[in-house]
Each structure stands twice: as C-alpha cells, then as structure tokens.
Amino acid sequence: MREIEGRSRGWWALFALGAAVLLGMLLAWHAMETRGHIITGMTNQVVWGLPHVVAVFLILAASGVLNVASVASAFGKRFYKPLAPLSGWLAVVLLAGGLAVLGLDLGRSDRLIVALTHFNFKSIFAWNMFLYSGFFAIVGVYLWTMLDRTVGGYSSAAGRVAFVWRLVLTTGTGSIFGFLIAREAYASALLAPMFIVLSIAYGMAIYLLALIGVCAGSGRALGRGVIERIGRLLGWFVLAALYFVAVFHLTNLYLAKQIGVERFLLVDGGIYSWLFWVGQVLLGSVVPLVLLWLPATRGKRGATVTAAALIVLGGLAQMYVTIIGAQAWPLDLFPGYQMRSSFFDGVIHPYAPSLPEAALALGGFAIALLGALLGVKFLRLLPESLSDEALEPGAGAN
Amino acid sequence: MNNRRAFLGKAAALGGIAVAPGLFLFEPARAKGVTSKVRWGMLVDTTRCAEGCDACVAACNKENGLSGRTGPDDSQWIRKVELKEKATGRTLSLPVMCQHCAEPPCVDVCPTGASFKRADGIVLVDRHICIGCRYCMMACPYKARSFVHRPLHDQKPDVPRGQGCVESCTLCVQRVDRGGEPACVEACRAEGRNALLFGDLNDPASAISRRMREAGAKQIRADLQLNTGVRYQGI
Numbered sequence: 268m269r270e271i272e273g274r275s276r277g278w279w280a281l282f283a284l285g286a287a288v289l290l291g292m293l294l295a296w297h298a299m300e301t302r303g304h305i306i307t308g309m310t311n312q313v314v315w316g317l318p319h320v321v322a323v324f325l326i327l328a329a330s331g332v333l334n335v336a337s338v339a340s341a342f343g344k345r346f347y348k349p350l351a352p353l354s355g356w357l358a359v360v361l362l363a364g365g366l367a368v369l370g371l372d373l374g375r376s377d378r379l380i381v382a383l384t385h386f387n388f389k390s391i392f393a394w395n396m397f398l399y400s401g402f403f404a405i406v407g408v409y410l411w412t413m414l415d416r417t418v419g420g421y422s423s424a425a426g427r428v429a430f431v432w433r434l435v436l437t438t439g440t441g442s443i444f445g446f447l448i449a450r451e452a453y454a455s456a457l458l459a460p461m462f463i464v465l466s467i468a469y470g471m472a473i474y475l476l477a478l479i480g481v482c483a484g485s486g487r488a489l490g491r492g493v494i495e496r497i498g499r500l501l502g503w504f505v506l507a508a509l510y511f512v513a514v515f516h517l518t519n520l521y522l523a524k525q526i527g528v529e530r531f532l533l534v535d536g537g538i539y540s541w542l543f544w545v546g547q548v549l550l551g552s553v554v555p556l557v558l559l560w561l562p563a564t565r566g567k568r569g570a571t572v573t574a575a576a577l578i579v580l581g582g583l584a585q586m587y588v589t590i591i592g593a594q595a596w597p598l599d600l601f602p603g604y605q606m607r608s609s610f611f612d613g614v615i616h617p618y619a620p621s622l623p624e625a626a627l628a629l630g631g632f633a634i635a636l637l638g639a640l641l642g643v644k645f646l647r648l649l650p651e652s653l654s655d656e657a658l659e660p661g662a663g664a665n
Numbered sequence: 666m667n668n669r670r671a672f673l674g675k676a677a678a679l680g681g682i683a684v685a686p687g688l689f690l691f692e693p694a695r696a697k698g699v700t701s702k703v704r705w706g707m708l709v710d711t712t713r714c715a716e717g718c719d720a721c722v723a724a725c726n727k728e729n730g731l732s733g734r735t736g737p738d739d740s741q742w743i744r745k746v747e748l749k750e751k752a753t754g755r756t757l758s759l760p761v762m763c764q765h766c767a768e769p770p771c772v773d774v775c776p777t778g779a780s781f782k783r784a785d786g787i788v789l790v791d792r793h794i795c796i797g798c799r800y801c802m803m804a805c806p807y808k809a810r811s812f813v814h815r816p817l818h819d820q821k822p823d824v825p826r827g828q829g830c831v832e833s834c835t836l837c838v839q840r841v842d843r844g845g846e847p848a849c850v851e852a853c854r855a856e857g858r859n860a861l862l863f864g865d866l867n868d869p870a871s872a873i874s875r876r877m878r879e880a881g882a883k884q885i886r887a888d889l890q891l892n893t894g895v896r897y898q899g900i
Contacts, residue, residue: 600807
C-alpha cells in the first residue's frame with residue numbers, strides 16, 4: 268500500500284476545484300442564513316429541494332460505497348480486500364458531504380447543537396443522527412483495522428459490524444420517506460429495501476470512478492479484469508434497483524387512489540416524467556447495464572467511467588423525482604372533490620432551484636471530493652499495483 | 666470563615682431574587698390552565714360558511730402578526746378552501762388550519778421535540794428548539810404548516826415567530842390561556858355567520874360537544890385516524 272503523489276497537477280487541479288465549490292457553498296449558506304430561504308426555490312409547497320436531493324443521494328452513496336469493503340470482509344472475498352480501505356474512506360467523506368448539505372440547509376443551522384442535544388425518539392430523523400454518527404465511528408474503526416497492521420486481526424469483525432450498520436442506516440434513510448402517510452407518492456415499506464439496493468448501485472458507481480481516477484492520477488496499474496469484475500457486480504445492483512423501482516410503481520398503480528400521482532410521475536409530470544424515463548431508466552440504468560455487460564465494452568476504462576457517471580446522474584434524477592416530484596403533487600385532503608385556495612391546494616406545485624441552493628447542494632460533492640483527495644494523499648488506501656495479476660494471481664485477464 | 670459563609674449566603678439569596686421573576690412570574694402564566702382534563706377543539710359548520718368570506722383569515726393574520734401575503738413563500742395559518750364535488754358538482758366553502766390531532770404526525774417526526782402537543786390538545790412549535798428541518802411539513806396531511814422564509818419585523822409580543830422556523834395555527838393559545846377564544850371564531854361571529862364553534866371536547870356538556878353529538882361532525886382524512894381536534898359539519 269502507498270499514498271499517491273499529492274503534488275501532481277491533476278491532484279491540485281481537483282483540489283482547487285473542490286475548494287472553489289466549497290467556498291461557493293459557504294457563501295450560499297451565509298446568504299440563506301441572513302436573507303432567509305426566500306432566496307431559494309423552496310416554498311411552503313415544495314419544502315425540500317435540490318439540497319435534499321443531493322444530500323440523500325450522497326448519504327445513500329456513502330452507505331453503498333462500503334459495499335466493496337463488505338464483499339471483502341462480510342463475504343470473505345479475498346479479491347476485494349486490497350480495494351477495501353478506499354471504499355471505507357469514501358464512505359466517510361460521502362456521508363460528511365451529505366450531512367453538511369442537510370445541516371447547512373436547516374432554517375436554523377446555527378442550532379445544530381440543539382439537534383444533537385434534544386431527541387424525540389419517535390422521530391426517524393432523531394434515530395438517523397445516531398445511525399450517522401455511529402456509521403462514522405464504526406467505519407473509522409474498520410479503517411483503522413485495515414490501515415494499521417497491529418490491529419489487522421479485528422478487520423473482519425469490524426467489517427461485519429459495518430456491513431450490518433450500513434444496512435440499518437439505509438433502512439433509516441428510506442424510512443424518512445416511507446413513513447410519510449400524508450404523501451401519496453411515498454407511504455410504502457418498500458422504500459427501505461429499495462433504498463438499500465439503490466445505495467449499493469450509486470456507491471459502487473462512485474467507487475469505480477474514484478478507483479479509475481486515483482489509478483490514472485497516481486500511475487498505478489489497474490487491470491481490465493479488476494474493472495470488469497467490479498463493473499459486473501455493479502450491473503447486478505443496477506438491475507436489482509430497476510426491479511425494485513418497477514415493483515414500487517406497479518404496486519402504486521394497483522392501488523386505485525394512487526393512480527393520480529403515478530400518472531403524474533410517469534406520464535404527465537413534465538420534467539419528472541422525463542427525468543424518470545430518460546434520466547433514471549434509460550441513461551441511468553439501461554445504457555450503463557449495456558456498457559458494463561457487453562463483451563465489447565465491459566472492463567474498458569472509458570466505457571466503465573461513462574457507465575458509472577451515468578449511474579450517478581441517473582441516481583440524482585431518481586432522487587429528484589422521488590423527493591421533489593412527490594411534493595409537486597398536491598395533497599388530497601378531500602378525496603372526490605376539486606379543491607382550490609390561496610395556499611395552492613389542488614394544483615401542481617412548481618419548483619425551480621435557485622443559484623444559492625444549487626451552490627449549497629454542489630458543496631456536498633465538493634466536501635466528498637476534497638476528503639477523498641486528502642485521503643488518497645495521506646492514507647494508504649490502495650496497493651502499489653491493481654493489475655489483474657496482483658489482485659488475483661494466476662487468473663489472467665478475467 | 667464565617668464572613669465567607671455569610672457572604673456566600675447573601676450572594677445566593679441575591680441570586681435567588683434575581684432569578685425568581687423568571688421562575689415564578691413567567692412559569693405560572695405558561696402553565697396556568699394547561700391540563701389534560703380539557704381538550705380544546707373547534708367545530709366548523711360548513712353550511713354557514715360562505716364562499717368569498719375570509720373574515721377568519723383576516724382576523725388570524727391580525728391577531729398573530731402575519732403579513733397576509735399569499736405568495737408561495739408566505740405563511741398562511743388558516744386558509745379558505747373552495748370545494749366542488751366531482752361527481753355531483755356540489756360546492757362547499759370552509760376554512761382549513763392545523764387540525765390539532767390527538768396523534769399528530771408532525772410531533773412524531775420532529776427530531777428535536779420542537780413540535781409538541783400540550784396537555785390540552787393544542788399542537789404547537791417550540792421556537793427555541795425548532796431547527797427548521799421542515800420534516801413536519803412533509804408529514805402533515807393537512808398542509809397546515811408554514812416555514813418562515815424571510816426576516817421578520819414588528820412581531821406581536823404574545824406570538825413569537827422566527828425566521829427559519831416552522832409555524833402553524835396555535836388556536837390562538839395566547840387568548841385561550843386568558844380564558845378567551847381564537848380570533849377566527851370571534852371574527853366569524855362578528856360577521857353574523859357563527860360557522861365556528863370553539864370549546865372543550867372533553868366536556869360532554871360543552872356547546873361544541875352537544876352540537877357534535879346532535880348534528881354529527883367529520884374529520885378531514887378520517888381514514889388516517891389522527892383524531893383531529895378540528896371537526897367539520899356538512900362535509
């Protein structure tokens with residue numbers, strides 16, 4: 268294992284980019300603190316906006332990126348073992364990015380300490396505070412057992428705890444939405460397992476992007492067989508995610524009272540229907556599956572990077588539809604009646620993110636990027652070589 | 666030694682005097698009359714509520730210091746809703762506000778406990794510990810809550826509000842605690858409509874309980890079984 272060359276031009280360029288975006292986030296936060304959320308596109312109708320789309324995506328990806336390490340520790344696959352430390356570190360920085368966005372979007376982000384000292388244990392949000400801080404602690408210990416040989420014997424046990432913890436964490440994230448009885452687009456226990464599968468797809472896509480990026484930047488060998496193997500596994504999770512999405516929508520379509528909202532999301536919803544079919548299904552799932560599995564493209568760097576980037580964009584599209592599309596659909600207080608009022612009852616609620624909230628949201632990615640860059644510079648997250656021969660002696664290119 | 670002890674004693678006494686007003690003068694004002702023996706509620710007689718009349722909304726805005734603006738970012742604690750039944754074309758007009766549920770979803774989801782239900786059934790937001798996460802707004806089936814999107818000026822001393830916090834109808838708790846009734850109820854009566862009736866749902870002899878018993882009253886989204894404190898006649 269070794270650190271990467273932290274003085275390369277590429278490293279500094281990315282670091283500067285991340286720092287600039289982070290600065291934009293802090294400026295946006297300051298503006299929202301002083302002038303209020305009036306400068307965002309969020310309203311009393313669409314109360315959670317782009318920041319929440321990105322934050323939930325990053326939190327899901329944080330849990331999912333740990334899958335590479337889990338395959339090594341919980342399922343005992345030796346092949347994945349050298350890949351595990353990077354996976355653990357990315358989990359920490361992605362979660363930090365997601366939580367920063369959530370925290371800075373609060374109406375009273377200055378009261379974050381209140382959120383850490385007052386708990387209502389009926390609230391899934393309150394549980395999540397423990398799940399998130401526990402995740403940092405457990406993955407931290409897991410990383411320590413992987414990076415420090417004197418405690419390396421505990422690595423497998425720590426990995427198993429982390430595996431269980433992240434499943435619970437993602438169940439918690441899915442349940443934020445799953446238990447909202449008021450919203451027709453949610454209110455399904457299916458959201459929790461669906462979010463687990465989604466998280467693994469998003470997380471492994473980000474892992475592949477990071478792995479290929481780090482190896483290219485540090486001049487490490489990276490075997491096509493290595494990329495192909497992770498890509499093939501990722502393909503299965505993309506397929507599983509599609510399956511869950513299909514079952515979720517089909518169940519809703521079966522319930523007569525949900526047909527309105529389903530028709531809105533899938534057919535008449537304008538941007539939401541587009542994001543669903545073109546963003547999430549076609550570009551975010553079908554195209555990546557082809558790239559990851561087709562013999563001509565699988566394992567190739569360009570194709571894999573394209574596939575992974577599309578999965579990330581598709582994931583963001585999916586979160587946009589899930590979080591904002593569901594709020595755009597008006598609450599039905601009086602089934603069987605047409606409703607109108609000064610408070611926008613009975614009409615589709617428009618939403619357009621403003622520059623400050625976009626900057627705030629992007630800051631989450633910047634924090635994850637900066638954390639990842641510092642990690643690969645100062646920690647030994649990847650071995651010297653990731654050639655096929657180094658990871659799987661005697662296995663050849665496949 | 667004795668001097669020191671005496672000094673400490675005096676200091677403690679002085680400290681006690683300094684703190685006492687906070688403990689003894691304000692606390693009873695807040696706690697007075699708040700008991701689970703009563704459950705405050707409201708009955709809306711939709712047959713007396715007229716389309717185009719918004720006296721209740723105007724009174725609420727005035728009492729609670731709301732701007733009265735109706736943009737997508739503005740707070741509306743009570744709103745007039747016009748309904749038309751799809752099958753028959755029957756029209757209805759009625760006010761909708763926080764329904765003061767016995768099982769409020771906003772209280773369940775609030776991470777800090779800022780959303781809370783008083784012993785007398787009034788659902789409120791504690792401005793001191795609301796962090797502005799808006800989870801309660803996601804959870805409320807009645808779209809009863811508003812988030813304060815702008816800096817506030819000229820607030821009413823009785824009705825604390827805060828930028829970045831969530832707020833909703835308090836049943837005019839500041840009036841109820843002094844033995845009064847919500848501003849909307851008073852305004853509706855002054856208009857001569859008497860469509861709103863406020864009272865104790867726990868007292869079988871109260872006017873509201875009697876009317877609910879005799880005329881029948883429904884809850885909005887009764888299927889959710891939230892046991893709302895605001896009930897409707899004629900829906």
